Amino acid sequence: xxxxxxxxxxxxxxxxxxxxxxxxxxxxxxxxxxxxxxxxxxxxxxxxxxxxxxxxxxxxxxxxxxxxxxxxxxxxxxxxxxxxxxxxxxxxxxxxxxxxxxxxxxxxxxxxxxxxxxxxxxxxxxxxxxxxxxxxxxxxxxxx
Numbered sequence: 001x002x003x004x005x006x007x008x009x010x011x012x013x014x015x016x017x018x019x020x021x022x023x024x025x026x027x028x029x030x031x032x033x034x035x036x037x038x039x040x041x042x043x044x045x046x047x048x049x050x051x052x053x054x055x056x057x058x059x060x061x062x063x064x065x066x067x068x069x070x071x072x073x074x075x076x077x078x079x080x081x082x083x084x085x086x087x088x089x090x091x092x093x094x095x096x097x098x099x100x101x102x103x104x105x106x107x108x109x110x111x112x113x114x115x116x117x118x119x120x121x122x123x124x125x126x127x128x129x130x131x132x133x134x135x136x137x138x139x140x141x142x143x144x
Contacts, residue, residue, distance in 0.1 A: 002062065003059070005059045007059070008052070009052055055106070057104060081114065086110035097128075098125055100123055104129040106130045
């Protein structure tokens, strides 16, 4: 493995979601009592852990493949990669976006990498990938 990064949901966002869940628990407690509130608390806490686990984005570069979440592509089909700062990432996610591009992004991370492809059989012009280590990811992609 040449590169691996795991992007997880930040604690402030988890706390906000849990706050909303706790307001639901409070409403259940007021309407139905202690047992129903306890069951709701356990269920929403488990749901929060599930959200935290499922919202992560795993980026891996092996000897011959780039994996972003469930998507993967052979390194031979990558033309070049460019690290993007927060303003460039904001533009390419919004007004400059190509609707057929692959997006491996998380809104809570503001930097990323644009990976241009050169596969004649694939219409996808580029992959836009959120990365907190954008420069390291670009360097790892250039090693191929």
